[in-house]
Amino acid sequence: MNRTLIKNGHVVSMDPQLGNLPRADILVEEDRIVEIGPDLAVTDAQVIDAENCIVMPGLIDTHRHIWQGALRAVCADWSLLDYVRGIRMNAALAFTADDMYAAQYHGGLEAIDAGVTTVADYCHNLNTPDHAYESIRGLKESGLRTIWSYGFNRPPLEEHAFSSLDERLSFARKLAKEEFSDSSALVTMSVSPEETLFWGDDPARGVAQFELARELNVPLFWHCNSSTELNTGKRLRDVARLNELGLLGPDLVLVHLHSTDMDEWKMIADCGAGVSFTPDTELQMGMLWPSTVEAHTLGIPQSYGADITSNNSGDMFIALRMALQVARCRKLEQINGEQLKIGVPYTGEDALAWGTIEAARAIGLEDKIGSLTPGKQADLLLLRTDSLSMVGWDRSNPAGTIMSQCTARNVDTVMIAGKVVKQAGHMKADTAHACRLLEDAHEKVLSRIGGAEALLLDLGESDEKFASIAASADPGA
Ligand SMILES: [Zn+2]
Structure with a gap:
């Protein structure tokens, strides 16, 4: 079985029963969270060190x-x-x-x-x-x-x-x-x-x-x-x-x-x-x-x-x-x-x-995602708190800190359905390949249109005109 222990994080669970735990571990088995609490006695899991990190739901x-x-x-x-x-x-x-x-x-x-x-x-x-x-x-x-x-x-x-x-x-x-x-x-x-x-x-x-x-x-x-x-x-x-x-x-x-x-x-x-x-x-x-x-x-x-x-x-x-x-x-x-x-x-x-x-x-998925709760899917992220932009943060108000201070650049590690997809700031996927594909698509789409200057078609300014364009566009309308 795939077991991961996320150790010693400041857990912001968003679960009303659990609340915030200033120092706790999260045990993940396969795609699910199975246990959350301080000093979990687990020896046979892969460990992710969450010291100096906030752990929150994705x-x-x-x-x-x-x-x-x-x-x-x-x-x-x-x-x-x-x-x-x-x-x-x-x-x-x-x-x-x-x-x-x-x-x-x-x-x-x-x-x-x-x-x-x-x-x-x-x-x-x-x-x-x-x-x-x-x-x-x-x-x-x-x-x-x-x-x-x-x-x-x-x-x-x-x-x-x-x-x-x-x-x-x-x-x-x-x-x-x-x-x-x-x-x-x-x-x-x-x-x-x-x-x-x-x-x-x-x-x-x-x-x-x-x-x-x-x-x-x-x-x-x-x-x-x-x-x-x-x-x-x-x-x-x-x-x-x-x-x-x-x-x-x-x-x-x-x-x-x-x-x-x-x-x-x-x-x-x-x-x-x-x-x-x-x-x-x-x-x-x-x-x-x-x-x-x-x-x-x-x-x-x-x-x-x-x-x-x-x-x-x-x-x-x-x-x-x-x-x-x-x-x-x-x-x-x-x-x-x-x-x-x-x-x-x-x-x-x-x-x-x-x-x-x-x-x-x-979106009707409250039973599955949205909080760090035993039984739910292990979708979570770690935010580094010892970085230049987060050090000295207010431990009494983690949610306030996250919402007033964080951007995507603070995201250190990401797990989806128990799988680590980003760790210590690095994506597991081949992002260079994805970027090349996207750049290529970008160039091709723009060249087919005739360049970014040609994006704004002159359609006039009326709803009817849009509606008639849309309607004429579809033989089944
Ligand atoms: Zn939209």
Whole structure:
């Protein structure tokens, strides 16, 4: 049996019963945590010295489009409309199945290196069956725990590999059988239906995509209420629409949500769905502030994501810190700064939960990941505390220290399902190979488009134009 003893770490368990243990060991057998406590009497295990380290659960990113890693930072000064024009309607078309493999494999390693042990990968560039197969292969080879989402979005290709929605649905069923028959595997399946903008007047198209997830018994990740209608400024009321169609449920993870009315927030709380916010892209691209305060007030399990590394880094410490500070500012604004005298709203502990145990709850995996708890999967990371950026840290508030001070550079060691994938600052995988593959994909995608200057297609500025492009793009619409 494979046994590993992580010795003498400052354990931040995120398990309400265990709490923080300033000096403790963690025994891992195969893929699970079996025991946590001081001075465990174990002699036959491989030892990882965690002296001068915080040991915490692996971070969980519940919203990322990993495939866009091949276009790192191209969106750095873009709006949401620029993003739709530049990536969804343009660059997406230029990705081959090989490019998808490179981006997914590299993206899996990038996440692991940064202490992110689980990603919900919203894979919405499945232009051919091979795009799907290769994106899944890249993830499986990377060793990242991933919930891979079968995205229904359709870039406006000239020739389509799928001639109808029925073909897309059948292919999803085939993939579920071929690639995801083992629900205990590291990479599992979910479904991401198209946004309501692409449904047209008849909801049947969208409903079929939701029903597929229920048929396959997999969760749903869905962009909704991200903005108001471009031309009219009207609220989209996507959540109310799902409610009318009887499609709300606890298997949903709703993403973005800034433009959500109070009656819709109550519908989300009542149906037991989770939510995911992406501070970098929301704050930048007019999706406005992450709805941390609303979710917290109603007790809706909330979680966070990097969204797109074509815009911002995949560093979840930064995403969570941004969420924490924005939520504090919004709350303090509501109460006119009154609380300045007695501490601030929301703590580092809250933010760390949003990236670990609460994220696991939001995506329905609370029994499996999200905390260091005997019986759960051994997904964890070690942060060095004797480095220049951490030495002298506040032992009385480890979560506050992590959330206010750490970035991905503090991640020393990472374990996923009991397997050490990064140790003493070094990745186990051949990262140079992954970087070469990604650089090659980057160059090829850009050259097919005609260079970075040609990314921003001129599509005009109306919703109808996008909708008509999307509709004409799909013969089965
Ligand atoms: Zn997204």
